[in-house]
Amino acid sequence: MENLYLPQLSIIDKIVDETSDTKTFTIHFADREYNKKFRFKSGQFVEASVFGVGEAPFGFASNPNRHGSFDITVRAVGAVTRAMHDMKKGDVLGIRAPLGNSFPLKEVKGLDILIVAGGIGLPPLKSLIDPILDARKDFGRFIILYGARTPADRVYKPILEQWSKRKDITLLQTVDNPDDGWSEHVGVVTTLFEKIKLDVKRTVAYTCGPPIMIRFVIQDLLGMGFPEDRIISTLERYMKCGVGKCGHCAIGHKYICVDGPVFSYQQIKRLPER
């Protein structure tokens, strides 16, 4: 990267409504050469700009094996995210990417995979789920636990539907507040642990979601006897630069934007503030 702060102009190809406040954007870089060469890894993120409003970080939500375009899933919570929600197909964003480290994947071949996602935490994990499905036979059992506030608050409903039909995925979903049509589990995501049998010795767990959920998930996984280096989580902090310079995302002497956002619990527990 030459100029750390200058974004690449990028075109919105497609916008899909996921929930009442969340949309998925499919994006490609305007510069054709740049777009052709661009690659990212599971767990990395982008800084997306709406010029005149600002910039905000979002995890890649698509398969890194898919080239030519990528997805981000965005919940409208503030200035930049609302401005993005007001955009249409063909509109131009600024993108700086790829930023941050990535989920360990090659290292866990042969193991069972447990994914625990909460709400808007599923999109960054999708960039991991997709390549695992591409190489499904390289891994053992594949269990996905997903929790949301209500059935309507779940992102990727059609994809969840597909996953639930696959024999090689165990997908369990739960909501805090069910509606009339809801036939699956009710309760926080950690209550799903009772419903699955894990071979703790040969499983690696990945989790992403609100900080409070992550805390309880890690606690339960430790209780089940998961080794600390097999619990992989993302940490979220307020970010500005994404390149380790502005200081906003620092925890101890680590910068979540360059040393993270992916950490094992072994690393997390050594951070002075968490």
Added chain:
Amino acid sequence: MPTGAKFVVEKQAFLKSLESIGKKNTVIGPVLMDDGEVTFEPLKSFKKLTFDYVNDFDPLKRFLTPAKENLFTFNLEGRKPRLKAADDVKPFILFGVRSCDVQGFAHMDGFFSGAYSDDYYWRRRNNMTIISMACNKPLPTCFCICCNGGPWLESGFDLQLTDFGDRFLIDVGSNKGKKLLDSLKLKLVKAKPEDEENRKKLMQACDEQMQPTAYLAKACIMITNNRVREELWQEMGDECFSCGGCTHVCPCCTCFDVQDCMIDDKNGVRFRCWDSCQYAGFTHEASGHNPRVKAKERVKRRFYHKLSYAYIKQDGHPGCVGCGRCITVCQAFNLLDISAVVKRLRRDGAIEVETVEQREAAK
């Protein structure tokens, strides 16, 4: 003339020659303002140049990372925005910098390099030539001798001057300094052993006048190992006004915010500006979660960054150069500047805490 060479030169001749160079190049130096304050400014003539100063209250890091700096401008006419990166920077000479600020630059050099080397910093840094000035007399707030920040330096400058009254002792610190000195076309006399002796005496006299102390070692250990009483952090948090003054004047503080601003309907600018870890909003996430919502956590953060072994190991030095500006600026009745805090920590003493492993086991 190799780097490390030492010369003695007539002071007036040096200044005259620098002034004539200043007609074509920007020379920034200490200027006496109408209100009696001394501040560093581009020198149009050397008339207002003063030597009756110790330091500028406004940290000289502003010449490398200005309080507000444009990253790029954008024009939103048409389908595709047009971005234009900030303009190039012209070469400039920073004259009369004190040693503590030179050490501050060295800290920033380290911070802004590495895997994500910061273009905007380096385009200024590479165009800056440092003529530093060893200190004969400290301010009542100076404590550079506790932080390897002065009163004179072995390296980090391009040229270093020591004021002998009618003459300067010049240390050549880099090729850039060598080139500049060549271009001044001065009658240089190689420094003799008695000149260096003379400097030693001057510097020793300066040493002896330092008033504040900053015995960092114990504070470093206590902070690194989380052995400061939580109640003491709470006390300091209660005293802190969260004004951010200490971080703004610190030569080692680099944090910034990034903002967009529209100039008119179609044109706007993205800029960065100094920010402070002492502001509550610094870590406020869009979700509402804020890991450092309490002032005590922010004070703790500041000193963790300045004094923890984790950072010292990474940077090669503590995050303080002993310039004493935080002593001058602190609104909290001088309770929270770095010299005061290390004293409070030392006197309070380290508490026993369990190890991470013990804490985990207890859960």
